[in-house]
Amino acid sequence: MVRALHATSLVNWKVLIMAFDIDMIEKVYARAAERIESARKIVGRPLTLAEKTLYAHLWDGTPTKAFTRGADYVDFAPDRVAMQDATAQMALLQFMQAGKAKVAVPSTAHCDHLIQAKSGAVADLAESITNNKEVFDFLASVSNKYGIGFWKPGAGIIHQVVLENYAFPGGMMIGTDSHTVNAGGLGMVAIGVGGADAVDVMAGMPWELKFPKLIGVKLTGKMSGWTTPKDVILKVAGILTVKGGTGAIVEYFGEGSESMSCTGKGTICNMGAEIGATTSTFAFDDSMVRYLEATDRADVAALAKAQAEHLRPDPEVYENPEKYYDQLIEIDLSELEPHLNGPFTPDRATPVSKMKEVCAENGWPKEVEVGLIGSCTNSSYEDMNSAASVARQAKEKNLKAKAEFTITPGSELVRATVERDGVLADFETIGGQVLANACGPCIGQWARYRHGEEQTANTIVHSFNRNFAKRADGNPKTHAFVTSPALVTALALAGDLTFNPLTDTLTNEAGEQVKLDPPTAVELPPKGFGCDDPGYQAPAEDGSGVQVVVDPDSKRLQLLEPFAPNSGDITGMKLLIKAKGKCTTDHISMAGPWLRFRGHLDNISDNCLIGAINAFNDEANSVKSQLTGEYGEVPAVQRAYKTQGIQTIVVGDENYGEGSSREHAAMEPRFLGVRAVLVKSFARIHETNLKKQGMLALTFADAADYDKIQEDDTIDILGLDSFAPNTPLTIRLTHADGSTEEFLVNHTFNEGQIEWWKAGSALNLIKMQSAN
DSSP: OOOOOSOOSSOOTTSOOOOTTHHHHHHHHHHHHHHHHHHHHHHTSOOOHHHHHHHTTBTTSSOOSOOOTTTOEEEEOOSEEEEEHHHHHHHHHHHTTTTOSSOSSOEEEEOOSSOOBSSOHHHHHHHHHHHTHHHHHHHHHHHHHHTOEEEOTTSBOHHHHHHHHTOOTTOEEEESSGGGGGGGGGTOEEEEOOHHHHHHHHTTOOEEEEOOEEEEEEEESOOOTTOOHHHHHHHHHHHHTTTTTBTEEEEEESHHHHTSOHHHHHHHHHGGGGGTBSEEEEOOOHHHHHHHHHTTOHHHHHHHHHTGGGGSOOHHHHHOGGGTOSEEEEEETTTOOOEEEOSSSTTOEEEGGGHHHHHHHHTOOOBEEEEEEETTTBOSHHHHHHHHHHHHHHHHTTOOOSSEEEEEOSBHHHHHHHHHTTHHHHHHTTTOEEOOSSOGGGGTOBOOSOTTOOOOOEEEEESSSOOOTTTTTSOTTEEEEEOOHHHHHHHHHHTBTTOOTTTOOEEOTTSOEEOOOOOOOOSSOTTOOOOSOOOEEOOOSOOTTOOOOOOTTOSSBOOOOOOOOOOSOEEEEEEEEEBOSOOBHHHHBOOGGGGGGTBOHHHHGGGBTTTSBBTTTSOBSOEEOTTTSOEEOHHHHHHHHHHTTOOEEEEOOTTBTBSOOOTHHHHHHHHHTEEEEEESOBOHHHHHHHHHTTOEEEEESSGGGGGGOOTTOEEEEEOGGGOOTTOOEEEEEEOTTSOEEEEEEEOOOOHHHHHHHHHTSHHHHHHHHHHO
């Protein structure tokens, strides 16, 4: 494993250089002590780890005031930005309009989302490079021009690559993917954002965040048997639900955390996105030193050890955690059971010992058809070894896998190493198929079904993070359960969702009853990581001569036109859709085959809200047009409104916009002419994305008012002539019979965000400020 700090088209990976951006890391550590001490004096008490990192990254430098958690908007200066290919397209198309010659902070782009899982790693990667050449070439050239590190297709999944190369204790980063939080496993405050937020930071602007609340999770005891770090976050998700972490940083501490590997910590932080948390993080400890040294960052490890007191909570926090966190959860790892979460939501947590009865009660398909391990959540060397230790038992105990089995390595670094160490061969003993180093089935990039093939009810188990309906394979009848790689492997051998490896036996090929032994795992490769070319391409030192060309006739890429500015009350709106129940960003802007249009706003807008359930007919992609009185597909109805100059509003339920950080879910309705989104509550990232794109993000002051909105209403938003922070607006409904009623709606816009709205978008405001 090596590093590169110079600009070359192909890095010589056989020459060891120092860690990426070591100068930046040294500066962060050099200023930390003074800033943290100032914050401690101003706050007037000991500080948690998250508070230390946040106060050390204020845009204004040394802290001069204490901030109120969950209330104050604060400007921060993140250390770096990371983008994956699906979201990088729109982020970089926006950055091209910002008028900057080079990114202001270290930034990277990673090609991991556009590779479809179909036939196997080699064939799938080759097909993806051919099919997505236009997009990959665009990302490579934009990266080269603006000083952005570029990770080629096949290099690995963004979050694994970031953990292996860029994450460092006490750092702060943002990334255009909700699972950016994975870097918390190395002690960062790493936060998922939309592309417009990334543009702010890359353009040298402050990045705004409401100062988070703090949830402390105290881990005691030590894991054993089949229990893994994955089970910690599966348990936490069951406690907090998919919105219980909204607006909060989850900070793990205690003796139990000290016994975990760094990558195990990363798994826990990664799935913190599924509880809506701003991010999750762990205190600096020996596991991080081991991981940094194993990934050729001994220089970073040495710097962190010298800063250790600033990379952990103050001692008083450990002594009396209830005084310092807004909420405290305690989990005894010695008593923690393996869990399976699902189906259809990542917070339905079932201990493995209860699955038989819960499965029977709900009538879930019992047969496991496919087991899938890997993804950004669980594809470390340790994860692969843990699963392989179970797979090896198939040969030793004369067992045959009852389910299909796939392996998605998180990076070329890990893939090459586990291949060298015989781990992939262990998977082959149970018929395992190795997929490309990419997101694949985790994000719907899985060609599981042939065109026209009937999609029936079935069960799959995986070590991914999300399991919303249709998420993995596009089949709404697929029951997906989330668990650890080791348990996925055991369930693939059993072919039975209710199999409990702690107590149950399997019948082998000789008709004998055999019991699986608990998994064993090696934390880090004893012979070191081994990889000739991890897939990194450094940018040109001077990118001024690099030309970025976008074909105006392209179906994949489209240069952006600025959104129109906003002003005054909005009257005469029609209701596009009143969404019922869970409405994630997958419902608003589906992934899967639609990923190919992520750089073309017009084309991808044809998937706008096609997964949302219409409250008036309980159907997806079927809404009433007020122009014709007929029902039609959401994008078609909205395009007809746009053609006629009719403005619209979208109404939603609780935790609207849960899931991925994809800003397309905000840009598509904005592009099509939707002016506002009114819901019972928002997921954090989506609310910010709407604001960034010049949309009104509103919440019912009284959630019961959701029921007042009727299908044929004409809707006005009043009070925008004096739009101000902390001042509610008024919704006026004119029903089809001519009657009217009004109610208040809230918003969280501050003065700066109101300027985004007036300008038409945050990007428009940046351009105006740059021009001045």
